[in-house]
Amino acid sequence: MTSRPGFVLEVDRSTPPILMWHGNSYRLERFPKGARILYPPEPQEPIKDPKSAIAQALESPTGDSKPLSALLHKGMRLVIAFDDVSLPLPQMQAPDVRQMVIEAVLEKAAEHGVDDVYLIAALALHRRMTEGELRHALGARVYDAFHPRKRLLQHDAEDPSNLVDLGTTEHGEVVEINKLAAEADLLVYVNINLVSMDGGHKSVATGLASYRSIRHHHNVKTMVHSKSFMDMHNSELHTSNWRMGRHIASQGVKIFQIETTLNTDTFPKPFEFLSKREWEWNLKDRTAFIASSTSLQASPDWISRDIMHKIRSPYKLTGINAGEVEAVHAKTLDKVFSQQLVNVEGQSDILTMGLPFVGPYNVNSIMNPILVYCLALGYFFNMYIGKPLVRPGGVVIISHPNKAEFDPAFHPSYIDFYEQVLTETTDPKEIEKRFEESFANDPWYIHLYRKGNAYHGVHPFYMWYWGAHALDHLGGVIILGGDPKATRRLGFQPASTMMDAIEMAKSVVGPDPSITHLHSPPLVMAKVI
């Protein structure tokens, strides 16, 4: 059976209330007549035999590249870099696609007598993965074979002894990446492309880079000119990464890129109603919704969070391409778009979205207000090609409790950013100018990033820049059900009901506004015509 495509539903009086994420829980919201709901396409059929598909991809590469077995020889150093815990979301059911691909690569390497193998988690400035997370991503076999030998490493963007300066691009961007990876005879990058932003040259040029290098594209100017991050042809972020990637290749770093795409089968059986269309919910789905939403809402936050973060997605492999970076990425993008893209006619005055419990930066952790901001304005807002779903000067309504709760182990610099920076200003340019340097070079944050499991000191700044394009574009942001104090700290307005939020939005966009709701899960991208 083929999966049904996504579509835009116009709300009429027979339209049921629509499911909306609200942090660790979800609820049903009724939309006014005439509002548009953007329903995602259904998950695509997975590859029936992933093992042979992986083997096939490694041996019949895309673009100007030899097959993997022709690149392997005795006595060489092989480095396998892989995407970190921020992908996929939520974490997928075992076996993780990284495990499947890395095992296939290792088997080939063993067959060709390659003894000198390192595995590196491409963290960039993200937190180090925990043992449990590494075991989950790579599988116990790989972990137990490489970790005790100190051959399973996590990229350290602040370790001068393991970084190499490859010079600058024609635009003067410093290219500094992981030394082990740069000097290896072959660097195999194993990627998961959950959204179109991931992959391509960004994998190595960002994932294995240092702060000195990343700052050239993770800044307000680049972000404001990335319209959107999901559309690499109109994204300054990608243009910069592509320049760096090509420079890395020109410096003799040999990269064999393996990119995988997953379908959007996000929730396991007990929660499968979340991905269904409301009028197709059967008795079991409705019972599951009532029981789970009631109990999640009644539970303390730490319990509901714990339950939700224990969800493992039944994602399945829909495509794998290997070989030369740019040729591989072009194929990957086609696959991602075929899964996620829906055509939408015209922009609207108001865009509404429910935010889930997890974003790329709070896996097994708390979604703090800065991450709420980033997920909404950085990610969901940018899920478009062409024009944003909301018109310039429009309003975004976000549904999330937005409590001022932080994880001190994972997000220490976020706490200070929230207390020291956001109390002064919310303007990304001013924040960048006045505060970035001191946070980025703070020795304590660097220490926590290198030795603990903390995000880099500069990471909350990047989160803020991530939403700079949306802030530039929008006339206002309202957080439905958001904690009033925390919401105002972000520079937004809190509202208690959807009707209130729409009324408040009217003061910005005028009476009788058009509304579009981004229905999630699963992931959906809009091609706004």
Next chain:
Amino acid sequence: MSKELPKITKVLSEFPFRRAKVPGTLPVERYKDPLGTSFDTEWARKYPIRLLRALLLDNLLRPATKLIASPEVYGLDRVNDLKGPLIFASNHASHLDTPLLLCNLPERFRHRCVVAAGADYFFDRRWKSYLWSGLLGAIPIERNRVNRRSAELSTELIRKGWSLLIFPEGGRTQDGLGQSFKGGVAQLALKSGTPVVPIYLEGTFEILGKNSERIRPGKTRIVFGSPIDPTDKDARNLTKEIEAAVAVLSREVHDNYWDAQLARYQDEHLSLTPKDRGSWIAEWNRSAQAPKRHTSPKWPRYFGSSKKT
């Protein structure tokens, strides 16, 4: 501020406690949904079902409606001599309207008549679709937007000799006052070249209005008007003409035939919808004239108090 809690029965009767309706605006071409406008009603027009329906209509529904609604029928002479299929267009206030009108149509049309019913309301579930198409000969009509399938089905049936009973207001009135007519009837009449018989129906709102919880037997009046020939008319004017004709019929029973005819040519705003609809003052004035209803429960009376009043 205290928040009024919704009635538990209301909550339980809605999604997610009940299955959600399929949205009427769903791009249907992607779904093979056998309900709504896609529901096939052909089986209900087969001879054995028609016979069964005729028996039910004449022997059960007719006495029942007589008992509940005591209809007085006027203007039958205007339709008695007509031949061929007709489109009967009436104002709409109650679920009682359809059986009442069906039972009181001239016999020639009564047993060869289909009823246009909202696809989103009467055909949203399998059991409802079978019940209404079988019992009343209902056919699904999309009332929120133009739907080619609905229009084609109605035209085809008219061409085959079936009369059509339709409520051009598109739904029951909320407050007992008339609503403006939608253009679908005129389109159908023009497309099939069939005359439209305006009908004014009064009294059913009081018996079983849109928000009534139970039936309160009462009296009703059904007035048939002269057929309107659609030839050489445009849809917009025809809709207006049908709406005005129903308004004239209402004046006919409230005032007299002559005043109604005068109004027909002199009153520019001939409609069942009052001009001041929506004004609270008008509503206030009207509410003073409305019949009083005893809404207090019969038992337990004076619950929690020993005082008898």
